[in-house]
Amino acid sequence: MSADAAVxxxxxxxxxPLPPPxxxxxxxxxxFGGLIAVNDVxxxxxxxSIVSLIGPNGAGKTTFFNMLTGLIRPTEGRISLDGRNxxxxxxxxxxxxxxxxxxxxxxxxxxxTATENVMIGHHSRMKAGVFGAIVRPPWxxxxxxxxxxxxxxxxxxxxxxxxxxxxxxxxLPYGDQRRVEIARALASEPRLLLLDEPTAGMNPQESATLxxxxxxxxxxxxxxxxxxxxxxxxxxxVSERVTVLNYGSTLAEGxxxxxxxxxAVIEAYLGKEG
Amino acid sequence: xxxxxAQLREWRDAAERLVPPWWGKALAGLLVxxxxxxxxxxxxxxxxxxxxxxxxxxxxxxxxxxVVVGMAGLLDLGYVxxxxxxxxxxxxxxxxxxxxxxxxxxxSPLTSTLAGxxxxxxxxxxxxxxxxxxxxxxxxxxxLRLRGDYIAIVxxxxxxxxxxxxxxxxSIGVGGGMTLTAGNLGISxxxxxxxxxxxxxxxxxLRPWYWLVFGILLIVLFVNLRVRDSRLGRxxxxxxxxxxxxxxxxxxxxxxxxxxxxxxxxxxxMAGAFFGAYFTEVNAGQFAFGFSIFIVAMxxxxxxxxxxxxxxxxxxxxxxxxYLIPDVLNNLPSAFGLSFQLSSVSFGxxxxxxxxxxxxxxxxxxxxxxRSLELTGEIAxxxxxxxxxxxxxx
Numbered sequence: 001m002s003a004d005a006a007v008x009x010x011x012x013x014x015x016x017p018l019p020p021p022x023x024x025x026x027x028x029x030x031x032f033g034g035l036i037a038v039n040d041v042x043x044x045x046x047x048x049s050i051v052s053l054i055g056p057n058g059a060g061k062t063t064f065f066n067m068l069t070g071l072i073r074p075t076e077g078r079i080s081l082d083g084r085n086x087x088x089x090x091x092x093x094x095x096x097x098x099x100x101x102x103x104x105x106x107x108x109x110x111x112x113t114a115t116e117n118v119m120i121g122h123h124s125r126m127k128a129g130v131f132g133a134i135v136r137p138p139w140x141x142x143x144x145x146x147x148x149x150x151x152x153x154x155x156x157x158x159x160x161x162x163x164x165x166x167x168x169x170x171x172l173p174y175g176d177q178r179r180v181e182i183a184r185a186l187a188s189e190p191r192l193l194l195l196d197e198p199t200a201g202m203n204p205q206e207s208a209t210l211x212x213x214x215x216x217x218x219x220x221x222x223x224x225x226x227x228x229x230x231x232x233x234x235x236x237x238v239s240e241r242v243t244v245l246n247y248g249s250t251l252a253e254g255x256x257x258x259x260x261x262x263x264a265v266i267e268a269y270l271g272k273e274g
Numbered sequence: 275x276x277x278x279x280a281q282l283r284e285w286r287d288a289a290e291r292l293v294p295p296w297w298g299k300a301l302a303g304l305l306v307x308x309x310x311x312x313x314x315x316x317x318x319x320x321x322x323x324x325x326x327x328x329x330x331x332x333x334x335x336x337x338x339x340x341v342v343v344g345m346a347g348l349l350d351l352g353y354v355x356x357x358x359x360x361x362x363x364x365x366x367x368x369x370x371x372x373x374x375x376x377x378x379x380x381x382s383p384l385t386s387t388l389a390g391x392x393x394x395x396x397x398x399x400x401x402x403x404x405x406x407x408x409x410x411x412x413x414x415x416x417x418l419r420l421r422g423d424y425i426a427i428v429x430x431x432x433x434x435x436x437x438x439x440x441x442x443x444x445s446i447g448v449g450g451g452m453t454l455t456a457g458n459l460g461i462s463x464x465x466x467x468x469x470x471x472x473x474x475x476x477x478x479x480l481r482p483w484y485w486l487v488f489g490i491l492l493i494v495l496f497v498n499l500r501v502r503d504s505r506l507g508r509x510x511x512x513x514x515x516x517x518x519x520x521x522x523x524x525x526x527x528x529x530x531x532x533x534x535x536x537x538x539x540x541x542x543x544m545a546g547a548f549f550g551a552y553f554t555e556v557n558a559g560q561f562a563f564g565f566s567i568f569i570v571a572m573x574x575x576x577x578x579x580x581x582x583x584x585x586x587x588x589x590x591x592x593x594x595x596x597y598l599i600p601d602v603l604n605n606l607p608s609a610f611g612l613s614f615q616l617s618s619v620s621f622g623x624x625x626x627x628x629x630x631x632x633x634x635x636x637x638x639x640x641x642x643x644x645r646s647l648e649l650t651g652e653i654a655x656x657x658x659x660x661x662x663x664x665x666x667x668x
Contacts, residue, residue: 069522095524107519109512111644120512124524126505130533133504134497144505168647188524 022047022192022224023068023099028077030063030248037063038074039248045192050218050225052235054259055245056268061228062104064245065196068226069101070094081192096124100190102181104197104228110170114160114180117169118151121187154183158213174201178210186217192224193217199231207231211238236260244268309488313481321601323480327552329592330487331545336572336588337494337581338541343570344579344642345507346534347514348417349426352433353569355413356406356539358440358561360546363402365461365556367393374450382468395467395551399490402543410539411532418528421517433566440558460557467551477554487548494541498581501537510534511644564621568595571624575631577638579645586639594627595620 021044030038038060045051053061066072068079070091079087086094100121108117126147132140155165158179164172169180178198185193195214199207211234218225229235235242236256244251244265252262259265316322335357342350365371370390378386380394393401413432417425443455455461466474467486475482501507509530512520521527550556568591576587604616616623631638637645 071518071522090526091521092524092526095522101522103519103522107516109515109519111515111648112508112511116508116511120508120520120525121523123505123509123512128505130501130506130537133506134500136500140504147505168644170648184523 020047021045023079023081023226024083025064025068025079026077028064028067028074028079030060030067030072031075036248038067038245040077041245041248041250043243043250045224045226046241047191047224048218048222049240050214050227050238052227052229052239052242053245054229054232054235054242055251059245060248061245062196063248065101065194065226065228068094068194069099092124095188095190098189098191099194100185100188100192101194102178102185102196102198104200106174106177106181108169108177108181108184111168113166113168114155114172114176114183115148115151115165117180118154118183118187119147121184122147122150122189124188151183151187154186155180158183158186175206178202182217186221190223192226194226194228196228197230198227199229199234204233207234208237210234214238306492310485313484318479318481319477320480322597323484325593325597325601327480327484327487328596329589330484330491331548331552332569332572332592332595333585333588334487334491334494334545334548335542335569336576336584337491337498338538338545339569340538340573340576340579340581340584341498341501341510341541342534342538343573344584345502345514346510346531346538348414348531348534349422349429349570350535350538351426351430351566351570352413352436353429353538353542354561354563354566355433355436356410356542357546357549357565358436358558359406359409359539360402360543360548361550361556361560362440362455362461363398363405363543364464364547364550365455367391367398367401368395368465368551369461369463369556371456371461372448372452374452381465382474384474385465385468392465394469395465395486395547398551399544399547402547403540406539406543406546407536410535410537413539414532414535418531430563430566433563437558437561437563440561443558455558456556457558460555460559462555464551464554464556466554475551483552487552490544490548494544495581495585497537497541502581506530506533568624571628575628575638577641577645579642580638580640583638583640583642590639591624591627594623599623 023043023045025041025043028038028041028043029036041060041064043064053064055061063072067074070086070089070093073088077087078085081094081097081099084097086097086099089097109120112120126143128140128143152165156162160176160179160183164176169177172180182195182198198214199210202210214225214227215238217223227235227239239256241254242256242259243253244259244262246268251268252259252265254262312326313323335353338356339350339353342348342353368391370388370392372391373389375391376389377391377393379392379397381392385392413429417428420428440455441457444453444457444459446454448454466476467482468474472482475486509520509525512523512525513527513530517527549560553560569588572587572591573584574587575583575591576585577583599620600617606616607614
């Protein structure tokens with residue numbers, strides 16, 4: 001695919017200076033009782049890159065995501081963001097440190113408008129407390145106005161129509177809900193954006209548009225993207241590095257071309273021949 | 275049916291276009307003015323005024339519970355605990371109950387000669403706010419990891435614990451022969467509120483009581499409205515809608531939920547302190563489980579999550595319970611040759627009303643705007659669940 005050439009190649013040789021990893025996960029294991037969902041995965045994400053995590057259903061991708069964002073804690077291992085340990089941090093603390101995510105099955109706040117949803121994303125960057133809310137000093141009013149303004153800018157950026165800004169999220173069509181979810185994640189001013197199957201339910205054309213948009217976000221906002229994706233066309237087109245999980249363990253890691261040619265990966269996806 | 279609804283919506287939208295933008299503020303001002311002059315339209319110690327006073331205090335409680343149940347979505351079935359804490363603040367800090375000490379702050383010259391702790395009612399109100407906010411957070415702590423009905427069970431148990439504590443407090447010594455509560459005997463001879471210029475509130479003239487509770491209502495209403503439209507209010511709604519998504523978007527779960535418990539409890543404490551003073555007695559028998567349910571019913575009838583709904587629900591059930599049934603309709607059964615009084619079946623009446631509201635208008639009398647939008651969204655045909663994939667071609 002021609003998109004491969006357009007994207008700067010991932011550092012393949014060790015003598016080229018590696019960008020420092022923004023996220024480093026070492027020896028991550030998650031056991032649910034007797035079930036090992038994620039088994040000793042070591043993984044890093046170079047800053048400003050787009051990295052994909054792929055694997056068959058049940059491979060532990062979403063569990064891994066949930067550990068990175070603090071929703072569940074790893075049984076073993078260490079996760080650090082910019083060199084700071086976040087293994088046991090709360091989800092809201094991790095968000096404040098600059099990690100934002102979207103969900104595989106969209107999780108917008110249905111009874112809130114698109115703008116309000118995005119303002120929730122901005123929550124960790126705001127300061128008003130309960131007394132600020134009651135007294136409403138000028139700085140609180142200013143902060144609130146700025147948050148509305150920012151939310152609307154982000155909604156416009158992800159391509160929501162202006163008429164839909166104040167509609168309840170539950171009333172928006174599916175594609176627009178995906179857009180609002182990305183805007184909500186961006187509102188927390190992340191440096192690392194985790195997208196969990198963003199193209200689920202999209203047709204090939206929409207998927208291609210979204211893939212291009214991911215690259216645009218990365219370049220515009222100078223952030224790093226970690227992607228879980230089933231659509232191989234998107235994965236191969238957009239990512240600089242791909243990690244394959246299978247039964248909770250790392251099966252392969254490398255450039256899209258490497259991974260595509262890896263016999264173990266082909267076997268995991270298509271089954272063994274003969 | 276839907277045509278009728280569409281027609282109604284059209285009329286409502288047309289009416290909204292007709293009214294000027296300052297209409298809301300003017301209406302609010304008018305209502306406040308009516309509220310202030312209300313006691314002059316009725317006798318200074320009429321049954322109606324008494325009913326109004328209790329109903330307004332109920333509305334304060336409903337507004338407090340609405341923060342927890344409606345806005346933050348945490349079903350609290352032990353709200354009576356804060357009535358108890360608020361009332362005991364009056365018993366502790368505004369009576370001769372702690373006879374071993376003498377503390378007087380801002381009370382009438384007559385009260386200044388009495389033993390016990392005697393604080394001005396405003397200070398007692400502040401104490402009730404602080405005590406209840408702390409108690410609310412403590413009760414909230416064990417529910418933080420729970421969801422839905424499980425929260426209801428835990429808070430229900432806490433309400434019962436506080437009730438039992440109030441009864442048995444007469445056996446808990448706090449030194450000097452004094453006890454924590456007076457149990458079912460009640461702490462009586464509670465100080466009447468006193469302010470310089472007003473004198474002590476008496477029971478012959480109920481108007482000062484009314485203005486006091488009306489003032490409390492206005493404060494609580496103001497705080498409610500301000501908090502709803504703030505960063506904190508948004509965070510509550512987000513938590514209510516989807517807890518996992520909310521914490522992933524940077525909302526601190528513990529802090530945000532505890533804040534809801536604290537604010538809700540503080541309002542309940544204000545109403546409790548008022549009741550303690552108004553009934554001139556703090557009796558452990560007042561804090562029964564049924565009262566928690568009664569307040570939940572006010573919120574549900576009014577419309578869960580809606581501030582105006584909680585206000586209306588509290589006033590409505592308050593009037594029915596304290597004026598309509600005991601004063602107006604009490605002898606109605608005898609008019610039909612039946613030998614019972616209506617007040618003996620009041621809970622049956624409330625049950626019937628609740629069923630009626632749930633059948634005819636399940637969203638409550640004045641539903642929260644976003645909830646009614648959810649129900650009557652203009653593109654109902656396209657509405658699906660969040661995240662459901664489109665059925666047809668997108």
